Amino acid sequence: xxxHINRERINREQxxxxxxxxxxTAVLFAAAAGLAIGNLYWAQPLLAMIAADFGVPVSNGGFxxxxxxxGYALGIFFFVPLGDAVSRRTLVGITMGVTSMAxxxxxxxxxxxxxxxxxxxxxxxxxxxxILLPMAGDLAAADDRGRIVGIxxxxxxxxxxxxxxxxxxxADGIGWSGLYIGAAVINAIVTVIMMRVLPHEKRRxxxxxxxxxxxxxxxxxRNPKSLQLLTYTGLGFGISFNxxxxxxxxxLAEAPYHYSPFQIGLVSLTxxxxxxxxxxxxxxxxxxxxxxALGVSFALSAVILALAAYIHNSIIAxxxxxxxxxxxxxxxxxxxxxxxxxxxxxxxxxxxxxxxVSNFIFAAGGSLFSTWLWNHGGWPLxxxxxxxxxxxxxxxxxxxxxx
Numbered sequence: 001x002x003x004h005i006n007r008e009r010i011n012r013e014q015x016x017x018x019x020x021x022x023x024x025t026a027v028l029f030a031a032a033a034g035l036a037i038g039n040l041y042w043a044q045p046l047l048a049m050i051a052a053d054f055g056v057p058v059s060n061g062g063f064x065x066x067x068x069x070x071g072y073a074l075g076i077f078f079f080v081p082l083g084d085a086v087s088r089r090t091l092v093g094i095t096m097g098v099t100s101m102a103x104x105x106x107x108x109x110x111x112x113x114x115x116x117x118x119x120x121x122x123x124x125x126x127x128x129x130x131i132l133l134p135m136a137g138d139l140a141a142a143d144d145r146g147r148i149v150g151i152x153x154x155x156x157x158x159x160x161x162x163x164x165x166x167x168x169x170x171a172d173g174i175g176w177s178g179l180y181i182g183a184a185v186i187n188a189i190v191t192v193i194m195m196r197v198l199p200h201e202k203r204r205x206x207x208x209x210x211x212x213x214x215x216x217x218x219x220x221x222r223n224p225k226s227l228q229l230l231t232y233t234g235l236g237f238g239i240s241f242n243x244x245x246x247x248x249x250x251x252l253a254e255a256p257y258h259y260s261p262f263q264i265g266l267v268s269l270t271x272x273x274x275x276x277x278x279x280x281x282x283x284x285x286x287x288x289x290x291x292x293a294l295g296v297s298f299a300l301s302a303v304i305l306a307l308a309a310y311i312h313n314s315i316i317a318x319x320x321x322x323x324x325x326x327x328x329x330x331x332x333x334x335x336x337x338x339x340x341x342x343x344x345x346x347x348x349x350x351x352x353x354x355x356x357v358s359n360f361i362f363a364a365g366g367s368l369f370s371t372w373l374w375n376h377g378g379w380p381l382x383x384x385x386x387x388x389x390x391x392x393x394x395x396x397x398x399x400x401x402x403x
Contacts (some may be wrong), residue, residue, distance in 0.1 A: 020139055020140065020141050020144075021136055021139045021140045021141075021144070021148050023151070025139075025197065026136060026140075026148045026151040026152060027151060027155075028193070028194075028197060029132045029133075029135075029136050029151075029152045029155070030151050030152045030154060030155025030156075030158075031155055031190070032092075032096075032128060032129070032132060032155075032190050032193075032194050033128065033129030033130075033132045033133060033152055033155045033156050033159065034129070034155040034156055034157075034158050034159025034160075034162065035129075035159060035186065035187060035190055036095075036096070036099070036126050036127065036128040036129040036132075036159070037126070037129045037156050037159045037160055037163075038159035038160060038162055038163030039099060039103065039122060039126040039163070039183060039187070040068050040069070040072055040122075040123060040126060040160075040163075041160055041163040041164050041167070042163050042167045042176075042179060042180065042183060043064050043065070043068070043119065043167075043176070044065060044164060044167075045164055045167050045168045045171075045262070045265060046167055046168065046171050046176045046179075047061030047062075047064065047065070048061065049171060049176055050064065050112075050115070050176055051112075053176070054111065054112040054115070056112050060112065063116055064115065064116055064119055067116040067117070067119045067120040067123070068119045068120065068122065068123040069123060069360075070120060070123065071119070071120040071121060071122065071123025071124040072123035072124070072126070072127070072360075073123075073357065073360050074123075074124055075095075075123060075124040075125060075126070075127040076127055076130055076353055076356045076357060076360070077213070077216070077353060077357055078213065079091070079095060079124075079125075079127050079131075080127055080130045080131055080349055080352060080353045080356070081212050081213055081215070081216055081349055081350050081353050082209075082212065082349070083131045083134060083135065083348075083349030083352075084207075084212065084346065084347060084348070084349040084350050085207055085209075085212050087200065087201045088131055088132075088135045088198070088201060088349075089195070089198040089199065089200060089201060091131055092128050092131055092132060092194055092195075092198060093191060093194070093195050093198075095125050095126070095127055095128045095131070096128050096187060096190065096191040096194065097188075097191055098125045099122065099125050099126045099128070099187055100184045100185075100187045100188045100191065101184075102118060102121045102122040102124075102125055102126070103122060103180050103181075103183050103184035103187060104180070104181065104184045105118040105121065105122075106118040106119060106122060106180045107177040107178070107179075107180035107181045107184070108177070128194075129155075129156050129159070130352055130353075130356055131349070132152065133149070133152050133153065133156070133337070133352060134341060134348035134349045134351075134352045135198075136148050136149060136151075136152045137149055137338075137341035137348055138345070138348060139199070143286055144286060145282075145285075145286065145338060145341065145342065146281075146282035146283060146284065146285030146286040146290065146334070146335075146338040147279070147282040147283050147286055148282070149282050149285075149334065149337050149338045149341060150279050150280070150281055150282025150283070150285075150334045150338070151279050151282070153282075153330075153333060153334050153337055154275045154276065154279050154330070154334075157271065157274060157275040157330060157333075158272065158275045161268060161269060161271055161272060161275065164265055164268060165265050165266070165268070165269060167179060168262050168265065170182065212350075215350060216350045216353050216354050216357075217354075218350075219344070219347040219350035219351050219354065220351070220354050222344075222347070223343040223344055223347070223351065225339075225343060226340060226343060226351055226354065226355075228396070228400060229336045229339060229340050229355070230354060230355055230358040231393075231396060232294070232298075232332060232336050232393055232396070232397070233332060233333060233336050233355060233358070233359055233362075234358055234359060234361070234362035235362070235389045235390065235392050235393040235396070236297075236298065236301060236328075236329055236332035236333070236389070236390060236393050237329055237332065237333055237359055237362070237363070238358075238359050238360075238361070238362020238363040238365070238366050239362055239363075239365065239366040239369070239386065239389040240301055240305065240329070240366070240386040240387070240389045240390045240393075241329050241363075241366070241386075242363045242366035242367050242370060243366050243367075243369060243370040243373065243382055243383070243385055243386040243389070244305065244308075244325060244382075244383060244386045245268070246366075246367055246370040246371075246374075247370050247373070247374050247379060247382040247383065248267070248318070248322070249264055250374055250379075251312055251318075251379050252264050252267060252318075256313070257315065267315075267318070267319065267322065268322075270319050270322040270323040270326060271322065271323075271326040272326075273323040273324075273326050273327055274323075274326030274327045274328075274329060274330030274331075275326075275330065277327050277330055277331070281293065281330065281331050281334045281335065282334050282335075282338055284335070285334075285335055285338040285339065286338075290335050290338060290339060291339075291397075291401065293331060293335055294331070294332065294335045294336070294397055295394065295397045295398070295401065296331070297328045297329075297331035297332045297335065298328070298332065298390055298391075298393045298394035298397055299394055300324065300327070300328040300331075301325060301328035301329060301332070301387075301390035301393075302387050302388075302390040302391040302393075302394055303387075304321055304324045304325050304328065305321075305325065305383050305384075305386045305387035305390060306383075306384070306387040307321070308321045308325075308383045308387075309379065309380040309383050309384055309387075310380075312379050312383075328390075332393070336355075337352075337355070340352070340355060366389075369385065370382055370385075373385045
């Protein structure tokens, strides 16, 4: 007990010396976080262009995506927990600075293998968004934390969508190498801005680095409810979200649509509904309605996906489903993230690491499962499986609600 009290006292002393988050600062955090996560997705719509430039089969483009995602998973595990021990201002500055250099390495890669290695490095270091998110939770007032976390989380979602959408536009004009050079310049500018805005912090914990990494599991153990929260986002975002968007790409590429990658990217912009709504959803957590809103989000996801099995021959219907589904998933993510950060004032970076790694594991399973579902039953079976995952989340929510 004495250790816990001491941790809380230290944290209060730190917070008293740091200005609380304003809406403007939260928007800046959101923009920087969106840029960091967006760096992972520049290449995804350009795989055919990159493969053609290097004279390799288009199917090899998957290695670039894999290298980036593996690098990102390692970066989350090895760097993000440091946010509970060292100055996050310094950590953000280092990771964003090295990210700019990694982007230039991608632009100047002389061969396909070297590009894959550069993208792996990029994934490893472009983790500033997951450092800024728990930092925003720390700096926010307790009665405003849900709204602030909602703004930054929406920035991360928007960054993913924005990168996928504009990369094709920009690459058509200046090539994929030019795209990465431009991203490096923008990243460097944002790094300078963040260094002027982020507050200085005292040393936050005395754990040695190996112990700090291991204590990611310790933080989950000390906060038993975190396992429940990790399962919520695993089922909603990791499985339902990944199944839906993976198989929707297949549907739109085939008859009767035959959409190009760019047109498919336009359809994905419907997720902006969720990104924008996330700003307001966090308010529900602040007002004490978070748990109820979480159940509603799971119910909405399960129902809209079940209906989607019967309406995939209409693009209007698909757009409506995608928008409603985006709202439901953003609700799950924002509400879970806000509740997770409320569990501990001193372990938010470690808990956030556990959340992101858990999502990555669930997402990997969701992606593999989506292929099996598509091959064995097409769109109806796939979205049915996604609906069942959301329904499982609703059942878990109901069981926990009864307690």
